[in-house]
Amino acid sequence: MSPHLRRTLVVVGHGMVGHRFVQAAIERGLTETHDVVVVGEEPRPAYDRVALTSFFDVGAEALSFLPDGEYDDPRVRLLLGTTVEEVDPAARTLRLSDGGELAYDELVLATGAAPFVPPVPGHDLPGCFVYRTIEDLEAIREAAAGARTGAVVGGGLLGLEAANALHGLGLETHVVEMAPRLMPVQVDDAGGATLARHVEALGLRLHTGVATEAVVERDGRAAGLDLGEETVEADVVVFSAGIRPRDALARAAGLDVAERGGVLVDEQCRTSDPHVWAVGECAAPGGRMYGLVAPGYAMAEVVVDALLGGAGAFTGADMSTKLKLMGVDVASFGDAFATTDGALELVLADAVAGLYKKLVVSEDGRRLLGGILVGDASAYGVLRPMVSSGIELPDNPEELILPAARGGGAEVVLPDEAQVCSCNDVSKADIVAAAACDGTTRAGATCGSCKPLVKKVVEDYYASQGRTVDRSLCEHFAMTRQELFDAVAVHGHTSFDEVVAAHGTGRGCDVCKPTVASVLASQLGRHVLGEGRAVLQDTNDAYLANIQRDGTYSVVPRVPGGEITPDGLIVIGEVARDFGLYTKITGGQRIDLFGARLEQLPDIWRRLVDAGFESGHAYGKSLRTVKSCVGSTWCRYGVQDSVRMAIDLELRYRGLRSPHKLKGGVSGCARECAEARAKDFGIIATEKGWNLYVGGNGGATPAHARLLAGDLDDETLVRYLDRFLLYYIRTADRLQRTAPWIDSLDGGLDRVREVVVDDALGLGAELEAAMARHVAGYRDEWRDTLEDPEKLARFVSFVNAPDVPDPHIGFRVERDQQVPAEPGGPVVLGSAIPVGAPR
Amino acid sequence: MSGQAAAADVAAHTLVCRLERIPREAGVCALVDGRAVAVFRTHDDEVFALGNYDPFSRASVLARGIVGTRGDVPFVASPMHKQGFDLRTGQCLDDAAVRVPTYDVAVRDGTVLVGPARESPGEGP
Numbered sequence: 001m002s003p004h005l006r007r008t009l010v011v012v013g014h015g016m017v018g019h020r021f022v023q024a025a026i027e028r029g030l031t032e033t034h035d036v037v038v039v040g041e042e043p044r045p046a047y048d049r050v051a052l053t054s055f056f057d058v059g060a061e062a063l064s065f066l067p068d069g070e071y072d073d074p075r076v077r078l079l080l081g082t083t084v085e086e087v088d089p090a091a092r093t094l095r096l097s098d099g100g101e102l103a104y105d106e107l108v109l110a111t112g113a114a115p116f117v118p119p120v121p122g123h124d125l126p127g128c129f130v131y132r133t134i135e136d137l138e139a140i141r142e143a144a145a146g147a148r149t150g151a152v153v154g155g156g157l158l159g160l161e162a163a164n165a166l167h168g169l170g171l172e173t174h175v176v177e178m179a180p181r182l183m184p185v186q187v188d189d190a191g192g193a194t195l196a197r198h199v200e201a202l203g204l205r206l207h208t209g210v211a212t213e214a215v216v217e218r219d220g221r222a223a224g225l226d227l228g229e230e231t232v233e234a235d236v237v238v239f240s241a242g243i244r245p246r247d248a249l250a251r252a253a254g255l256d257v258a259e260r261g262g263v264l265v266d267e268q269c270r271t272s273d274p275h276v277w278a279v280g281e282c283a284a285p286g287g288r289m290y291g292l293v294a295p296g297y298a299m300a301e302v303v304v305d306a307l308l309g310g311a312g313a314f315t316g317a318d319m320s321t322k323l324k325l326m327g328v329d330v331a332s333f334g335d336a337f338a339t340t341d342g343a344l345e346l347v348l349a350d351a352v353a354g355l356y357k358k359l360v361v362s363e364d365g366r367r368l369l370g371g372i373l374v375g376d377a378s379a380y381g382v383l384r385p386m387v388s389s390g391i392e393l394p395d396n397p398e399e400l401i402l403p404a405a406r407g408g409g410a411e412v413v414l415p416d417e418a419q420v421c422s423c424n425d426v427s428k429a430d431i432v433a434a435a436a437c438d439g440t441t442r443a444g445a446t447c448g449s450c451k452p453l454v455k456k457v458v459e460d461y462y463a464s465q466g467r468t469v470d471r472s473l474c475e476h477f478a479m480t481r482q483e484l485f486d487a488v489a490v491h492g493h494t495s496f497d498e499v500v501a502a503h504g505t506g507r508g509c510d511v512c513k514p515t516v517a518s519v520l521a522s523q524l525g526r527h528v529l530g531e532g533r534a535v536l537q538d539t540n541d542a543y544l545a546n547i548q549r550d551g552t553y554s555v556v557p558r559v560p561g562g563e564i565t566p567d568g569l570i571v572i573g574e575v576a577r578d579f580g581l582y583t584k585i586t587g588g589q590r591i592d593l594f595g596a597r598l599e600q601l602p603d604i605w606r607r608l609v610d611a612g613f614e615s616g617h618a619y620g621k622s623l624r625t626v627k628s629c630v631g632s633t634w635c636r637y638g639v640q641d642s643v644r645m646a647i648d649l650e651l652r653y654r655g656l657r658s659p660h661k662l663k664g665g666v667s668g669c670a671r672e673c674a675e676a677r678a679k680d681f682g683i684i685a686t687e688k689g690w691n692l693y694v695g696g697n698g699g700a701t702p703a704h705a706r707l708l709a710g711d712l713d714d715e716t717l718v719r720y721l722d723r724f725l726l727y728y729i730r731t732a733d734r735l736q737r738t739a740p741w742i743d744s745l746d747g748g749l750d751r752v753r754e755v756v757v758d759d760a761l762g763l764g765a766e767l768e769a770a771m772a773r774h775v776a777g778y779r780d781e782w783r784d785t786l787e788d789p790e791k792l793a794r795f796v797s798f799v800n801a802p803d804v805p806d807p808h809i810g811f812r813v814e815r816d817q818q819v820p821a822e823p824g825g826p827v828v829l830g831s832a833i834p835v836g837a838p839r
Numbered sequence: 840m841s842g843q844a845a846a847a848d849v850a851a852h853t854l855v856c857r858l859e860r861i862p863r864e865a866g867v868c869a870l871v872d873g874r875a876v877a878v879f880r881t882h883d884d885e886v887f888a889l890g891n892y893d894p895f896s897r898a899s900v901l902a903r904g905i906v907g908t909r910g911d912v913p914f915v916a917s918p919m920h921k922q923g924f925d926l927r928t929g930q931c932l933d934d935a936a937v938r939v940p941t942y943d944v945a946v947r948d949g950t951v952l953v954g955p956a957r958e959s960p961g962e963g964p
Contacts, residue, residue, distance in 0.1 A: 475909070507864065507882050509907040510916035510923075535865040539903045539918035547918060551898035598903075798870040799856045799878075806868070806875055808892070808899035 007034050009307070010094065010102055012084050012249065013110035014040030016049055017280030017296035019065050021108060022076055024304040031075040034307075037102060038076065041083040042133055045069060050293055050446065052137065053165050057753065059691070060134050062707035087253040089273040106275050108303060109250060109263060113243035113281035113291065118153070122215030127222030128237045131162040140236060144169040147235035151175070151225050153212050154240035155182040160325045162238045163204055167326075173204050174232045176225060178241075180209040186321055186332035187372050190349060194356035194374045198328040207232070245282045245289050258284035267313035268306040269299045277303045285314050292319060293446060294423040301425075318388060318422045322373075322380045328354075329377035334370025334387035335360050343369055348401050350375075357401040359383070366392050373401070381453030385418035385428070420457060421450045428457055435461045451746070473734060474511040476504045481659060481734040485519050494524060496536050514538045515734050518621055521657035522729050525777040527784050528620075528657075529791050540619035543795070544781050545601055546592075550809055550820040553601060554594040555581070556618035557608050558654065561628045561646035561666075562589025571611040579604055582817040587698075588625035588663065590616060595818055597805055599797045605782040614780035617655060621735075623662045626650035627675070631668035631685075640685030642668035645714070649683075652718070652771075653725065655778050659732040659741075662725070663697070677705040680738040681721060686710070690717045694724055694752065695739040703739035706749055709757050722771035723756045723764055852945065852952035858886070861951065866902035866915060871953050876942055877902035878951060879926055881913050887926040888942035888953050893917045894931075901939070 009025070011018050022038060025031055040046070045066040055063060070078060083097040093103050115130035117123050127147075129140050144150065150166035152159050155177025166173040177184070181192025182199065196206055207227060215237055216224035224233045245262035256264040256272040262284025269277050269285065280296035281289060290296065295317030305312035320333035338345055342363030349356050355375040361368055368386045373379060379401055386393075391414065394400070414420070416429035423446035434441045435458045444451040472478045477500075479487070484503070493499045496516050500508055508516075517536035521528055528534070528541050540546050545553035557572065572591050576583045579600060581593040596604055605615075618624060628646030632638030646666040656662070665676030666683045676682030682693040688711040696705030709720055732741040745751040754760035785791045796802035810821035855869040861880040868891050869876045875891035879902075891899045896919035904915040906926070913926045923932035924939055931937035943954030 476907075506908040506910075507906075507913075509909065509914075510905040510921055513905050513907060532862065535862050535906065538905070539900070542903065542918075547900070547903075549896065549898065549919075551896075551900045551919075793860075797868065798875070799860060799867040800854065801870040804870055806899050807873070808875060 007105040008103060009034040009036045009106045009108065010104040011036065011038045011108045011110055012094075013112055013280070013282070014038050014042070014046045014078065014080070015110060015112045015280065016046060016065075016293050017112070017300050018108075018110035019046035020297045021110060021279060021300035021304065022071060024301050025307075026071060026073045026076065028304055028308060030304055030307055031073050034075070034106070036076045037079065037104075039079045039082050039084055039096065039102075041081070042135070043081045044134065045078060045080060047134065049132075052131070052134070053161050053168075054750075055134055055137050056141065056165060056168060057709070057757075058707045059710045063134070067704070084249060087249055087276070089253050089255070089276055092275060104275070106307060107277065109271075109276065109278040109282055110280050110296075110300070111246040111249065111282040113245050113289070115158075115239060116242040116244050117239045118212065118241055120212055120214050122217050122222065123239065125215055125217055125222045125237075126220065127235060128215060128239065131158060131165070131238050131240050137165070140165070140238065141169060143236050144171055147171055149173070149224075149233040150236040150238070151232055151234035152238045152240055153225070154242065155179070155206070155208060156185060156240065156242070157183060157321065157323065157325075158243075159238075159240035160199070162240045163199075164326045166236060166238065167202070167204060171236060172233075174207060174225070174234060175199070175204055176207045176210055176212055176227060176232075178209070178211050182206070182208065183330065183332075186336065187330065187374060188337060188358070190347070191330075191332075191356045191358065191372045191374045194349070194351070194354060195325075195328060195330060197351070198354055198375065199326060202326050204326075205232070243281065243291055245284065247282055250276075250278065250282075258287040258289070260284075260287070260289070262287075262289040267302075267315060269303045269314055270306065277306075279303055286316075290317055290319070292317070292321070294318070294425075297423065297446075298425055318384070318419070320380075320384050320387075320422060322377050322384075324377075329373065329375060329380075331373040331377035331380040331384075332371075333380065333384045334368070336370045336372050338369070340369050346398060346401075348398065359397060359401060361393060361397060365397075368393055368397070371401075381420075381450050381456075382414075384422065385414050385420055385453070389415045389418035391415055391418070414457070420453055421446075423450075431457045432461045436465075471733075473515060474509055476500060476506045476508050476512045479503065481515055481519070482731050484515065485522070485730055488516075488519050488523060494520065495532060496520075497532075508536075510538070511734070514541070514621075517541070518657045518659065525774055527779070527781060527791075529781070529785060529794075534791070534794065541621075543598060543601060544605075544615060544619060544785060545596065546619045548594060548820070551806070552594070552809055552820070553596045553598065554592050554618070555596050555601065555604055555608075556586065556590055556592050556616040557613035558616035558650070559590040559625075560650040560654075561626060561643050563628075563643055563647060568611070568613070571608070571613070575604060575607045578607075580811075580818055582819055586618075586625075588618075589627050590618075590625060592618070595811065595820075597797065597809060599795055599802065599805070602786060602792055602795050606786055609780070609783050609786060615655075615782045617781075620655075620657065621660055622655060622657045623650070623653040623664070626653075626664035626666060627679070628666045629668050629671075629673035631666075635668060637671060638668035638685070639687055640668050640690065642666040642674065642683075642685060645683060645690070646674075649718075649721070652775055653721075655781070656725065656729070656774055658725070658729045660735050660737045662738070678702070679705060681705070681724065683717065689713050692717055692720055695742045695749070697737050697739055701739075705739075706742075708749070708753060719764075719768060720756050723759075723767045724752065726767040726770055727752070727755055727763070852943070852954045855951040855953050858884070858946055858949050858951055861886070864906040866904065866906065868899075868902040869953055871942065872955075874956075875899045875902075876953055877915070878944060878953060879906055879913075879915060881906065881926070885913070886944050886946055886951055887913070888944040889915070889924060889926065889929050890940040890942075890956070892939065893919055893922075894937055894939060895920055895922050 047063040086095045150171035151174040152163040155175045163175045210227045214226040222237045247257050247263050250263040258264045263278035265278050265283050279299035302312045302314045322331035338360045346359040358372045360370040418428045421443035424442035426441045426443035443454045471480045513536040584592050586592050626646040626649045628642045631642035663679045664681045665674040665679040667674040667676045668685045678696045682705040684691045690712045691710045692708045693705035694708045797806045811818040812821045853871045866877045866879040877889050877891040879887045903918045914923045929939040929941040940956045945952045
């Protein structure tokens with residue numbers, strides 16, 4: 001299509017739904033014909049508002065949907081910090097806060113909703129806040145710093161989130177709810193009472209069935225809430241009493257709005273003007289607004305479809321909710337209040353255990369209509385799709401909600417059309433189809449509550465295909481690496497023979513032997529070639545070098561943090577020259593020396609070790625390098641000494657054996673020149689300390705590391721890293737890098753944070769002690785090998801002719817260096833190919 | 840095949856090393872008539888000899904592979920790309936069409952001796 005025929009699509013609002021709309025527009029090819037301009041009033045691009053509270057732990061960047069600040073499509077332009085003042089549907093233009101004007105062919109309103117602030121006296125005093133944006137949370141955090149008490153007006157889902165945040169900021173916190181119970185929209189009285197007991201046990205003060213009459217003022221600031229019969233102290237007041245659609249632009253433009261607010265739209269989300277659409281919380285399909293993200297996503301998809309000429313329709317949404325509030329599971333789905341004619345309730349209430357579970361079933365007892373789960377919502381993943389798919393209940397439906405120890409945990413087979421992920425509308429059939437072609441879906445990508453079910457659907461599918469989901473290491477060990485790790489720790493095994501005798505069968509193979517060797521190395525910390533362990537190692541570990549295509553090895557001395565003296569460089573150069581080695585700079589800021597024959601390795605190491613070098617472990621499933629930028633010593637932008645930190649960390653973790661290779665990076669400022677977020681652990685300097693990111697890697701499945709904790713001092717950073725690395729080493733699968741390992745944990749990165757930062761398992765001290773043992777026990781593997789004639793004896797070309805080079809190995813010269821002769825081509829045995837370079 | 844199945848003509852054999860020089864469940868590489876031969880010792884002290892040349896990677900490396908069992912088959916996994924080879928027959932366990940040469944091997948008074956190649960499997964040089 002020629003440029004002048006391109007149309008302009010303007011999106012007002014860059015929240016979660018506006019972002020999803022743009023994503024869908026790019027993915028489905030709408031940007032082939034349309035230029036997209038997104039106008040967002042917040043200063044930053046869209047972020048995960050569902051996880052807003054975690055801002056306090058992880059910072060704004062970790063919540064961002066667009067960390068790079070732009071879409072990967074040049075036809076999408078983002079105008080941030082800009083509001084739309086007025087829309088003129090007749091002229092198809094809109095006026096911006098910066099005075100500019102935009103013309104559009106199609107307009108999508110995704111302006112969201114605003115918190116409702118009841119108009120009580122004092123509601124606008126300093127010290128009063130709402131809970132909606134990152135800026136709101138920044139302001140709350142600042143106010144909380146000098147405060148002792150806080151109160152939240154509203155005991156619904158968002159109110160409890162806000163209360164949790166105030167509590168987390170150290171305030172004595174009150175929650176005031178006008179309804180007689182907490183979360184009145186989602187749970188019934190008994191569920192609310194169970195929830196209240198949990199919440200009060202955590203130290204929050206509840207006031208239900210109480211209206212806020214005024215905000216108490218002292219010295220021109222909020223100081224408390226007047227609740228009629230009593231007054232509570234509150235230096236910080238947060239209003240979270242519901243939301244209202246932001247429909248003012250549409251109203252002013254003369255578009256139809258719903259009676260209770262929201263831009264009135266039809267099933268395709270088209271407003272009363274054919275070129276204006278509305279999606280998300282600002283829209284009211286059929287007169288009803290939806291205050292959840294999943295229906296907003298569905299509306300965004302429908303509008304993209306409509307603009308492409310499709311017939312997709314939004315016909316209502318599943319308002320099911322599952323969340324974890326202050327560690328308490330709460331879920332509500334389907335007809336939770338049993339409003340269907342003849343509906344029956346099946347209730348399990350255990351006040352001692354803090355459980356309340358209710359199933360609402362049809363009159364004939366055959367179908368599940370809805371339910372409420374408080375205290376344990378693990379059944380939600382199975383129950384919610386049962387409602388939408390209408391499958392028949394098992395004979396004993398109570399087994400669906402009984403704790404497993406009491407006969408619960410009934411198996412339910414979902415029909416293919418069952419919606420497994422309600423946030424992204426992914427059915428069981430979609431997941432199975434993706435599993436069949438090793439593809440992916442968006443299931444579990446938003447709230448994550450369906451992840452256990454997604455996992456089960458995939459595993460069931462594999463099992464049905466005869467693809468074992470059996471997580472056995474290999475034919476010799478019917479256990480996972482983690483189970484093996486625990487078994488070795490519990491029994492104190494020190495050799496493969498002991499491990500295979502106690503837990504395995506046969507004599508092992510190329511899968512289990514290196515795994516056992518790695519586990520033993522992590523636990524014992526002894527030389528990888530000692531006490532019969534050489535025969536367990538893959539060839540790289542077995543010869544402390546990296547095998548190449550012709551059977552020669554490459555040698556990589558450690559260059560911590562990439563810092564090297566001219567004398568060090570000269571030594572490496574001389575060694576390479578004298579042994580005729582091909583040299584190349586690696587991605588990890590060191591130098592790789594290629595073409596060393598097995599029998600040359602000790603001589604090469606000796607030269608390097610004598611000059612102060614040591615093994616760089618380039619061959620191991622172990623720490624490789626900690627890359628750094630030049631940092632504050634030289635760089636005019638640097639705020640911390642990234643080189644020193646990288647050296648310290650590389651020396652601390654050198655030699656640490658792990659399930660897969662481990663890489664680190666340290667950047668001295670936010671410019672991130674060390675590419676630390678492409679590493680398993682990445683550290684980026686801030687004005688106040690260091691941000692710690694985890695789970696990044698390059699390679700075939702690149703992953704950006706995500707923020708684990710921010711603004712750490714040196715000591716805390718090292719403590720968290722010690723815990724993170726050892727938690728990974730102890731629990732990851734064989735050859736599982738940190739990114740998929742984090743994803744595989746129930747709770748993902750949040751779980752890692754619980755264990756590493758909050759020490760939820762109480763393992764912190766033990767992990768730190770184990771790391772301290774590693775650090776104290778570290779020895780250079782090359783030096784140890786050179787000092788041990790028994791280990792050295794293995795480094796010969798032929799056991800009966802140790803000085804005769806293997807005639808298979810030959811070289812030619814390419815760009816002034818020697819490389820394997822005829823790469824990949826046949827090699828003629830016994831012919832007189834000159835071998836190596838003069839010694 | 841093994842220490843028990845001694846070859847008749849010891850004189851035609853090449854002396855490789857003492858048995859203890861080969862760690863259990865590992866291999867060493869020996870030079871036999873100008874050829875690289877991988878000599879393996881299993882956990883029960885049986886000794887096997889295969890051509891050292893890995894036909895998949897076309898490199899002389901099999902002696903450096905990990906030795907173990909697949910089912911009841913004693914095998915070595917190529918250190919390059921992990922294809923398994925039956926120590927008794929040289930048969931590749933992952934590709935029926937590939938086989939590496941095997942050599943007569945014997946242990947005499949604690950010394951390992953390798954004889955001539957048993958057959959030419961048509962793979963490798």
